[in-house]
Structures are given as structure tokens and as C-alpha cells.
Amino acid sequence: MTAMIDVTDANKTFTMHLQGGIELPVVSGVTFHVNPGECVVLAGPSGAGKSSILKMIFGNYRCDSGRIGIRHRGALVDLATAEPRQVLNIRRATIGYVSQFLRAVPRVATVDVVAEPLIVNGLARAEAQARAGELLHRLNIPERLWQLPPATFSGGEQQRVNIARGFISDLPILLLDEPTASLDAANRAVVVELVAEKKRQGVAMVAIVHDDEIRHLIADRIVDVTSFAAAA
Amino acid sequence: MVDQDMLENDQPLLIAESLSKSYGRITACRDVSFALYPGEVLAIVGESGSGKSTLLQLLSGQLAASGGQVSYRMRDSVTRDLATLGEAERRFLFRTDWGFVHQDPAQGLRMAVSAGANVGERLMAVGWNHYGRIRDTASDWLTRVEIDIARIDDAPRTYSGGMRQRLQIARNLVTEPRLVFMDEPTGGLDVSVQARLLDLVRNLVAELHLAVIIVTHDLAVARLLSHRVMVMKGGRVIETGLTDQVLDDPREPYTQLLVSSILPA
Numbered sequence: 001m002t003a004m005i006d007v008t009d010a011n012k013t014f015t016m017h018l019q020g021g022i023e024l025p026v027v028s029g030v031t032f033h034v035n036p037g038e039c040v041v042l043a044g045p046s047g048a049g050k051s052s053i054l055k056m057i058f059g060n061y062r063c064d065s066g067r068i069g070i071r072h073r074g075a076l077v078d079l080a081t082a083e084p085r086q087v088l089n090i091r092r093a094t095i096g097y098v099s100q101f102l103r104a105v106p107r108v109a110t111v112d113v114v115a116e117p118l119i120v121n122g123l124a125r126a127e128a129q130a131r132a133g134e135l136l137h138r139l140n141i142p143e144r145l146w147q148l149p150p151a152t153f154s155g156g157e158q159q160r161v162n163i164a165r166g167f168i169s170d171l172p173i174l175l176l177d178e179p180t181a182s183l184d185a186a187n188r189a190v191v192v193e194l195v196a197e198k199k200r201q202g203v204a205m206v207a208i209v210h211d212d213e214i215r216h217l218i219a220d221r222i223v224d225v226t227s228f229a230a231a232a
Numbered sequence: 233m234v235d236q237d238m239l240e241n242d243q244p245l246l247i248a249e250s251l252s253k254s255y256g257r258i259t260a261c262r263d264v265s266f267a268l269y270p271g272e273v274l275a276i277v278g279e280s281g282s283g284k285s286t287l288l289q290l291l292s293g294q295l296a297a298s299g300g301q302v303s304y305r306m307r308d309s310v311t312r313d314l315a316t317l318g319e320a321e322r323r324f325l326f327r328t329d330w331g332f333v334h335q336d337p338a339q340g341l342r343m344a345v346s347a348g349a350n351v352g353e354r355l356m357a358v359g360w361n362h363y364g365r366i367r368d369t370a371s372d373w374l375t376r377v378e379i380d381i382a383r384i385d386d387a388p389r390t391y392s393g394g395m396r397q398r399l400q401i402a403r404n405l406v407t408e409p410r411l412v413f414m415d416e417p418t419g420g421l422d423v424s425v426q427a428r429l430l431d432l433v434r435n436l437v438a439e440l441h442l443a444v445i446i447v448t449h450d451l452a453v454a455r456l457l458s459h460r461v462m463v464m465k466g467g468r469v470i471e472t473g474l475t476d477q478v479l480d481d482p483r484e485p486y487t488q489l490l491v492s493s494i495l496p497a
Binding site for chain 2: 014015016017018055059060061062084085087088105106107108120
């Protein structure tokens with residue numbers, strides 16, 4: 001099977017110029033792959049570099065060396081060396097990302113925050129909003145909140161809006177950073193269901209989940225990040 | 233999907249090659265090169281005196297470069313060196329295919345004539361002559377920038393700062409330019425007014441597939457609006473890349489200083 005994500009020997013170190021140039025090794029020798037329809041969970045203690053690896057796969061953090069292979073429209077592209085324009089195209093067409101916290105634009109209604117990724121890809125606004133509504137409904141966000149900006153919502157509500165925004169697109173890769181962290185049992189179950197649906201659609205996923213029960217429910221494979229912890 | 237592939241293969245709209253500007257012994261801008269594509273938003277960030285406003289003037293042909301060149305792909309798809317354009321051609325470009333949003337709306341508007349005329353004027357400059365159509369289009373644009381139509385006959389000097397800035401944007405966009413230069417567009421506005429303007433600009437840029445070069449010292453503005461960012465210091469571009477990458481993983485000491493200086497909201 002052809003991997004959707006193929007990370008080979010990726011390294012990342014922060015150089016903190018404002019702290020006298022100290023070097024903060026983050027990860028080194030990161031190597032793993034993810035196949036279509038598979039959910040790989042990154043495991044390891046807090047601070048081991050799990051989120052950093054996710055951000056490197058999304059092109060949010062740069063890679064110092066190594067390769068972040070992404071299958072984008074049938075061709076393997078190295079995200080570590082891709083031009084900004086190409087990274088943006090890859091994000092639009094290939095990689096979705098559910099971050100730990102929602103970063104919403106002020107004034108934008110919840111339903112539009114969720115629908116935006118579809119509109120960017122050319123879907124009609126009404127249809128995109130209808131699909132956003134379906135997802136918000138499944139994630140138990142009451143309809144009276146849909147027209148409000150999510151800034152004033154509770155942490156759990158914001159996270160569910162974030163999840164809806166991340167899951168709405170039909171992208172072949174999905175990165176999940178603690179998607180269930182601030183959710184109650186009912187909503188955690190919805191996320192488990194959504195992940196299972198994505199798998200059936202052949203989506204390749206990388207997730208960070210601290211909850212053992214959820215991890216057990218969604219992980220096809222566990223990659224222990226401790227071995228990549230920068231012994232550099 | 234076809235559209236996306238076309239986007240990936242398209243040609244740059246504007247190309248800057250080794251642009252430099254010096255005033256006597258002082259170099260305001262040194263060796264700046266980049267390509268801007270249709271629909272792409274590029275933010276130029278840096279503190280006062282870093283050369284970002286000089287660069288904007290060089291790029292928009294308002295200032296002659298000491299070295300290097302700027303080329304622009306005209307509406308007929310021919311890419312031309314801006315320095316070789318005649319004065320009339322350059323003015324035409326400014327009236328049709330380009331917009332320029334100044335920090336101070338008074339610089340981009342005629343403060344004593346009505347809002348409707350401020351917008352309509354740009355249309356007349358490109359040959360529109362049907363009064364009814366001009367007025368309808370002007371009204372339509374005022375609505376798009378959230379200005380009450382009841383104020384169409386009032387002069388912008390009676391408007392608030394936020395309204396003036398929105399009117400300036402309407403005046404610039406009415407001719408459907410492909411490239412808009414913005415110089416600190418939210419600089420003189422209250423924070424609450426800023427958020428509204430940014431959201432408006434963000435939507436218009438996406439809807440009209442505008443290319444934008446925006447100068448700002450506000451990294452939050454860069455994050456919200458731009459795809460790519462160039463960090464300037466002492467007239468040089470010291471770091472450039474995808475906006476979220478440069479802001480979340482800054483490499484250069486100066487960029488790290490800028491990013492770490494943002495006060496948490």
C-alpha cells in the first residue's frame with residue numbers, strides 16, 4: 001500500500017536567540033508512515049514533542065533536516081522543502097488539522113467558521129452551511145448558537161466547533177491534536193464515531209490523545225515518540 | 233479541482249528583482265526580490281524605519297528604484313517593467329488594475345465631495361458615463377463595506393474613522409483591481425473598529441481573489457490576512473515564508489523579538 005504520510009529522519013531544534021542563543025532540541029530522527037484509512041496515535045509523555053511532530057507534518061513548524069513526505073494529488077511531495085504556495089495548496093486539498101485550541105476570526109458566525117474550508121474549495125455557501133449545520137448538530141452545538149461567533153463559547157463548545165471545522169472537508173489526511181481533551185463522554189463518543197467514518201473513507205490520520213480509552217478506540221497503530229525525543 | 237491545478241501553475245502577477253533604494257549614503261531598501269501570484273496576500277512587517285513603506289512605494293511605482301526592477305503582468309497578460317511605462321500608462325494602471333489603501337483615509341479620498349462621488353469617480357475615470365449605473369454601483373459598494381446608503385450623499389469628512397477607511401476600500405475596489413497595496417490600513421483605528429475592518433477586508437480579498445501587498449507593524453493583522461510574510465529590518469528582508477510558520481517558528485533573532493513582544497490578549 002502507498003503511504004499518505006512518510007516521515008523520514010526528521011529533526012527539529014529551536015534556537016532561542018533571546019535567551020543567549022540556547023539550543024532546544026525538540027525531536028530527532030522522526031521516522032514513521034501512515035497508510036490510507038489508518039489512524040496512528042503518537043504516544044509519549046508531555047513535552048516529548050508530539051505536537052511539534054504534528055505541526056511539522058502540517059508545515060507550521062519548519063524541519064531542520066529530514067523529509068516530510070505527503071501524497072498530494074497522487075504525487076509524493078516533500079513538505080519540508082516545499083514553497084509556501086505549495087504548502088498552502090497542500091493544506092487546501094490534502095491536509096486537515098484540528099488544533100488544540102480554536103483560533104477564530106472575530107465577528108465570524110460559528111456556522112461560517114465551520115463551513116469556511118468547504119467554501120475555500122469552491123462549494124456553494126448554502127450547501128457548505130448546510131453541511132456545517134449537520135456536523136454542529138451531531139456535536140451537540142445548539143442551533144441558537146450557530147449565528148454567534150464562537151469567541152464567547154465555553155472551552156468544550158469551542159473545541160467542538162474546532163472539530164467540526166476540521167472534519168467537514170473530505171481531505172485525505174487529518175491531523176488531530178487532543179481532539180477530545182475538553183469534551184464530555186457523549187461528545188467524546190461522537191468524535192470516536194467521526195474518526196471511524198474517516199477511516200472508512202480511507203483518510204490517513206495522525207492523532208495525539210491522552211485519554212487511554214479513546215486511544216484504544218481509535219488507534220490502529222501507536223508510535224512511541226520517546227524514541228525520537230531529541231537525544232541530540 | 234481543475235481550478236486548483238490552474239492556480240498552481242499560473243504566472244506571477246508582480247515580480248520584484250533586487251530592488252534597492254538609497255538616499256545618498258542611507259540605504260532605505262536593499263536587494264528585495266519576490267514574486268506575487270494572483271489571489272496571494274503578502275504582508276511586509278517590521279518596525280518604523282525598517283524600509284517597509286519605501287518598499288511599498290517602489291513596488292507601486294511611486295518611487296524610482298536606485299537598483300533592480302518591478303515587473304507587472306498587465307491585463308493583456310504581457311509582463312512589463314514598470315520603469316518603462318509612460319506616465320499615462322502608469323496612471324491608468326492605478327485607476328483600473330491597482331488599488332492603494334492609505335493609512336490615513338484623507339490621503340485616498342476627496343474629503344469634501346460625497347461618498348457616492350468618491351466611489352463613482354473611479355468608475356468615470358475608466359469611462360463609465362451612465363449616471364444611474366454609476367450611482368447603483370456606488371450604492372452597491374457602500375453596502376458591501378457596510379456603510380448605510382442613507383449616507384451616500386454625505387462627504388467623508390462627516391464620517392467616523394472606521395467609515396472613512398471602509399469608504400476608501402470601496403473606492404479602491406469598485407474598478408475590480410487585481411492588486412491592492414495597503415499601507416497600515418488599520419493603523420489609525422480603535423481596536424473594535426479594526427476587527428470589523430479586518431474581517432471585511434479578509435472576506436473581500438477571498439471573494440474577489442485579490443492579490444494584496446500589505447504593510448503593517450501589527451503581527452496580528454499579518455496573521456489574519458496574509459498567506460506569506462516578509463520581515464524587514466534595516467532595509468533588508470531578513471526572514472520570509474508562510475505566515476503561520478514565520479510567526480509560530482521564527483528563526484531570526486529579530487523575528488523572535490517581534491513575535492515575543494506581542495502582548496497576550
